[in-house]
Amino acid sequence: MREKLIFDLSREGRKGYSLSGNDCPELPLESILPSKFLRKVPADLPEMPESEVVRHFVRLSNLNHHVDKNMYPLGSCTMKYNPKINDYTCDLPGFSALHPLQPAETTQGALQLMYELAEMLREIAGMAAVTLQPAAGAHGELTGILLIKKYHEAQGSKRHKLLVVDSAHGTNPASAALAGYEIISVKGNADGRTDLDDLRSKLDGDVAALMLTNPNTIGLFEKDIQQIAKMVHDNGSLLYMDGANMNALLGITRPGDMGFDVMHYNLHKTFSAPHGGGGPGSGPVGVSAKLVPYLPVPIIEKEGTTYKLSYDRPESIGRMMNFYGNFAVMVRAYTYIRMLGPDGLRRVSENAIINANYLLSLLLESYDLPFPKPVMHEFCLSGDRQKKTHGVRTLDIAKRLLDYGFHAPTIYFPLIVSEALMIEPTETESKETLDVFAEALLSIAREAATTPEVVLAAPVTTPVKRLDEAMASRQLNICCSL
Ligand SMILES: *Cc1c(COP(=O)(O)O)cnc(C)c1O
Secondary structure (H helix, E strand, O other): OOOOEEEOOOOOOOOEEEOOOOEOOOOOHHHOOOHHHOOOOOOOOOOOOHHHHHHHHHHHHHHOOOOOOOOOOEOOOOOOOOOHHHHHHHOOHHHHOOOOOOOHHHOHHHHHHHHHHHHHHHHHHOOOEEEOOOOOHHHHHHHHHHHHHHHHHHOOOOOOEEEEEOOOOOHHHHHHHHOOOEEEEEOEOOOOOEOHHHHHHHOOOOEEEEEEEOOOOOOOOOOOHHHHHHHHHHOOOEEEEEHHHHHHOOOOOOHHHHOOOEEEOOHHHHOOOOOOOOOOOOOOEEEOHHHHHHOOOOEEEEEOOEEEEEOOOOOOOOOOOOOOOOHHHHHHHHHHHHHHHHHHHHHHHHHHHHHHHHHHHHHOOOOEOOOOOOOOOOEEEEOHHHHHHHOOOHHHHHHHHHHOOOOOOEEOOOOOOOOEEEEOOOOOOOHHHHHHHHHHHHHHHHHHHHOHHHHHHOOOOOOOOOOOHHHHHHOOOOOOOO
16 A cells, blocks of 8 residues: 655655654655755744644634624524534545545445435425535526426427516526526515515416525515415426525425425525635525436436446436535535434424524514514514614614624615614524623614714724725725734
């Protein structure tokens, strides 16, 4: 067996050492590297004690906000705590030292993990099959829409419209447009749910699918989902579910049973992989039986006790990702699901719903709720009262929360709520933390009434103070020193 070597280039003898620490006198460096490339004098490396290096990185990490530091109530993003055991499994050398071009005989463990993860996701959502390839929720949307497109093409139909509800995440219309569809917006009703009359009036022979988020973006369950599914299917169209809000449904109900044909999961939200700052993510897609032939290649198949990658899928939409997707995120999600089991997953959603309703009940004395409660795992308040009465906007409230040590909620989204503050506490926050967070928001409401200039000047405790938002987005400078 060939041993890996490390070299001590700074010492006289310039000997090679094996990883086990034994000298390898039979392999002098000169026999491996031409002597003209060998260093003549020791490298001038910076001399820093480990303690200073550790403190430097801890200081840097604390300049930012992260879920290990305090609550991160960013609505729709499900910033739940990421259990450290996820990273332990992810770091096991059998996973972390794999190369994507290794032959399948040598990667059976990884293939088994992916196969079983897809099976568990399939079961959780009640779909017929799942692909793990897409690298994020938005990428899953594009994959799902391409599957829908391929399905209609196979029926010889040229449907060119996609219906998207007006409270949808911006990625929904963006993905539909990327796949070449004309986007038709469907209105919500006074209850905050899909308006069935508006939907009916827009369902015609050109509609390929309706994209829906359930629970929707203001945290409300689409109670009429079975009727919606029937209307859509009777029209020969398909039903897509944006599964970013699966944190409210685990073990309680399943999109497949509601009548959805395609959905994406956000492993980095629902299944506790770290996210923020743009990735990495994982957005598997689940489909009903009629879409299975079009799934991306490769598919992981099990034959007896062996796993293999199958490319023999003549009707596939093709590849959606280099290699197999973001494997490390899959290992984390697998660990999380295995750790909790079916009962644990159900408790996750039950507690997410209880936490959201508890927090909402504390905030109602000072903030407006534009749509009826109870909510599912998140809710959307309006800062209209603060703006009209005191000239304090939702943006100012969000900035002031940073001074209280919290991340801001999602603001000005969804677009159907004016001065929106969209809050998702997740199940991993304790009652004590929720109480402190609620008190911060109530205190800011009091400040807005008595000392609005304090809120308007926020944040004052963060390394970077109030930014000129327009200039920051037009002249992005991510290198400026603090
Ligand atoms: C986060 C989110 C998306 C997009 O998912 P990414 O993984 O960020 O690409 C889509 N829809 C909703 C409702 C979301 O919350």
